[in-house]
Amino acid sequence: MPPRTYEHPATDEIAIPRVLFALSEPLRLNMVRMLAERGEVDSIDLGPDLPRSTLTHHTSLLRESGVVFVRAEGRKCMIRLRDEDLEARFPGLLGTVLAGYEDDDA
């Protein structure tokens, strides 16, 4: 059986309204913060206590908006931030959002 593959928008298809929507939900913003700190992780680690359908909903939305890249590795689903693509499209956005969110938590 071939490995699962996942659809991703090309870098120049990443649109700011969808990125902002993806980042507008605290659960997803926490996932993005975790990815910014850890690099690529098993997607399960982003929400070990979440129902699987909830986790899939949020990671799919992040993937479809161009915020993360997802790939299969055996039975695992590895996920990482598209930080370079986002930086190329919207310089400074991710850093500004994460900094603003850190401040909120403090």
Add this chain to the structure above:
Amino acid sequence: MPPRTYEHPATDEIAIPRVLFALSEPLRLNMVRMLAERGEVDSIDLGPDLPRSTLTHHTSLLRESGVVFVRAEGRKCMIRLRDEDLEARFPGLLGTVLAGYEDDDA
């Protein structure tokens, strides 16, 4: 009759998830761009062709998220961007988002 007044979050209550959600809709993003260019305007000018209820929905959401300031002036409802408050809370965010959106349109 006293003039209508509008509720606004204090600057330190402005939260990044709500701001990102407010900016994640193309219609609202266009309104914000217009306000960034024009300063304070009659809110009608933000969507002269929109149903009044649609216009009110979007301007209320922008106001409640801390993106705009609204005040009554006679029968008009004047609206302006809280650009200084947003800059104080999330330095660079508004500029980055508007620049990214301009690029998309080009």
